[in-house]
Amino acid sequence: MALSVAACGKAGDGGKGGGDGRTIGLLLPENKTTRYETFDRPLITKKIQALCPDCEVKYNNADQDTQNQKKQFDALITQGVKVIILDPVDYKATRSWVNRAAKQGVKVIAYDRLAEGEISAYVSYDNEKIGRLQGEALVKALGDRAADSNVVMINGSPTDANAPFFKKGAHSVLDKQVKKVVYEQDIPDWSSDEANKKMSAAIDALGKDGFQGVYSANDGMAGGIITALRQQGIKVPVGGQDSELAGLQRVLRGDQAFTIYKQIQPQADTTAEIAVRLLKGRQIDALAPARVDSLSGEVKGIPAKLYDARVVTKDNIAATILKDKVYRASQLCTGDTKAACAAAGIK
Numbered sequence: 001m002a003l004s005v006a007a008c009g010k011a012g013d014g015g016k017g018g019g020d021g022r023t024i025g026l027l028l029p030e031n032k033t034t035r036y037e038t039f040d041r042p043l044i045t046k047k048i049q050a051l052c053p054d055c056e057v058k059y060n061n062a063d064q065d066t067q068n069q070k071k072q073f074d075a076l077i078t079q080g081v082k083v084i085i086l087d088p089v090d091y092k093a094t095r096s097w098v099n100r101a102a103k104q105g106v107k108v109i110a111y112d113r114l115a116e117g118e119i120s121a122y123v124s125y126d127n128e129k130i131g132r133l134q135g136e137a138l139v140k141a142l143g144d145r146a147a148d149s150n151v152v153m154i155n156g157s158p159t160d161a162n163a164p165f166f167k168k169g170a171h172s173v174l175d176k177q178v179k180k181v182v183y184e185q186d187i188p189d190w191s192s193d194e195a196n197k198k199m200s201a202a203i204d205a206l207g208k209d210g211f212q213g214v215y216s217a218n219d220g221m222a223g224g225i226i227t228a229l230r231q232q233g234i235k236v237p238v239g240g241q242d243s244e245l246a247g248l249q250r251v252l253r254g255d256q257a258f259t260i261y262k263q264i265q266p267q268a269d270t271t272a273e274i275a276v277r278l279l280k281g282r283q284i285d286a287l288a289p290a291r292v293d294s295l296s297g298e299v300k301g302i303p304a305k306l307y308d309a310r311v312v313t314k315d316n317i318a319a320t321i322l323k324d325k326v327y328r329a330s331q332l333c334t335g336d337t338k339a340a341c342a343a344a345g346i347k
Contacts, residue, residue: 023056024048024275025076025084029113030064032190033220034244036087037061039264040112044085047272055276064189066090066159073097077106083279085271086119087111091161091295107278111271114161116296120278121288122304123271125262127162130309131169133260134215134239137311138170139177141237141257142213146178149212152202153184154195154225156217161295166217166241174215182211187221196224203232214238219247219259226255243312245327252314252332252340261320262309270305314344322346 026044028036045057058076062069066089074097076084084101086108088094098108098117107120114122139146151174156163163186174181183202187194195216202211213236214229216222222240229236237257240247250256274284288303312320321327333341341347 021082021279022052022054023058023079023081024279025073025081025086026057026059027069027072027076027084027086028059028061029069029087029089030189031061032064032192033218033242035242035264040087040268043265043268044111044272047269048276051273051276052279055279062089064089066093070097073101077101077104081106083107083109083275085109085111085275086115088113088115088161090159091115092159095296095298109271109274109278110302112162112267114292114295114302116294116298118299119294119302121274121284122292122302123267123274123288124162124304124306125267125309126306127165128169128172130241130260130262131166131171132173133169133309133311134166134217134241135170135173135177137258137260137313138213138215138237138239139173141239142178145212149178150180150182150206150210151178151213151215152199152206152211153181153215154198154217154221155184155186155215156221157188157190158186159188160190163217164295170215178213182206187217190218190220192220192224194224195221196228199225199228200231203228203234208232208234212236216240218242219244219250219256222247222256222259223250226250230255243321243326245331248312248317248321248327248332249334249337249340251312252317252337252344252346254314254340258311258313260309261312261326263307263324267305267307314340317344318346 060072069089095116102118110119110122142149155167185198219240219242239258241260243259243261247259277284288305290304291301292304293300
């Protein structure tokens with residue numbers, strides 16, 4: 001994967017190009033979550049170049065700054081780029097940008113997170129279902145104690161269009177199958193540090209025995225949460241999402257109960273193919289057979305492709321993450337994770 005990143009990085013950084021019908025813009029939201037730079041960017045770039053060898057990808061990362069992303073988006077329009085893949089920092093803020101682009105004949109594909117405005121396609125996952133999977137996995141981790149367990153919920157960023165779906169899906173399970181959600185916070189920018197602080201606040205408010213499990217919307221925040229729990233000598237099931245390397249290692253060591261595995265390559269490949277087809281004026285119906293509405297309800301029937309995800313525990317890491325070559329055993333089984341890998345039969 002490191003070689004893949006290196007191979008794709010130069011082409012993905014832009015250079016010459018513009019309104020010549022060969023350039024596709026790629027705007028990703030942040031680099032705190034390791035997936036974007038490690039997987040999404042190189043995979044999308046590689047697929048675009050395979051489908052259209054003469055095409056160029058103009059890439060920028062917003063570093064979790066909405067105004068920075070707006071400038072990047074506006075610059076692509078000024079340069080004459082006719083297709084933009086957009087993973088928004090703040091989905092509500094994109095409405096005016098995307099509508100202005102549409103008036104100029106620019107096609108915008110919402111990638112991973114739904115954006116507001118007249119977008120041409122949306123490629124992501126069934127995010128409410130992912131929330132349900134998280135809730136169900138936490139209930140399973142609680143076992144026979146679930147019905148009598150209090151749960152803390154640490155949700156994702158309010159500006160991320162996916163976060164409300166994760167929350168809704170998780171609540172649909174937890175509200176019925178645990179005793180009570182006793183503390184709940186949304187975390188701006190998916191900040192691990194802020195998740196750590198909120199978990200510490202929850203411990204102060206509830207006491208060490210006031211909860212029996214923690215829902216974390218992603219792996220990055222789970223890391224901060226688990227640190228806060230460990231500092232207080234608390235051991236309860238904590239879930240996550242994204243199958244980040246550090247999260248998978250925590251799962252193997254038993255520090256984290258589970259994560260959610262979303263196959264990024266199919267999502268990236270489909271998005272790249274839609275972008276090339278739109279650039280060439282071709283139909284995308286076969287690639288985006290579903291229809292969704294924007295969260296505001298202003299835009300109806302957006303062509304979409306929504307992928308499924310899977311719960312990953314230490315019992316099926318080999319059959320999922322290693323089988324799909326997301327990471328190698330040599331990457332997972334380092335440092336204090338070596339013994340856990342051996343116990344799990346991972347070599």
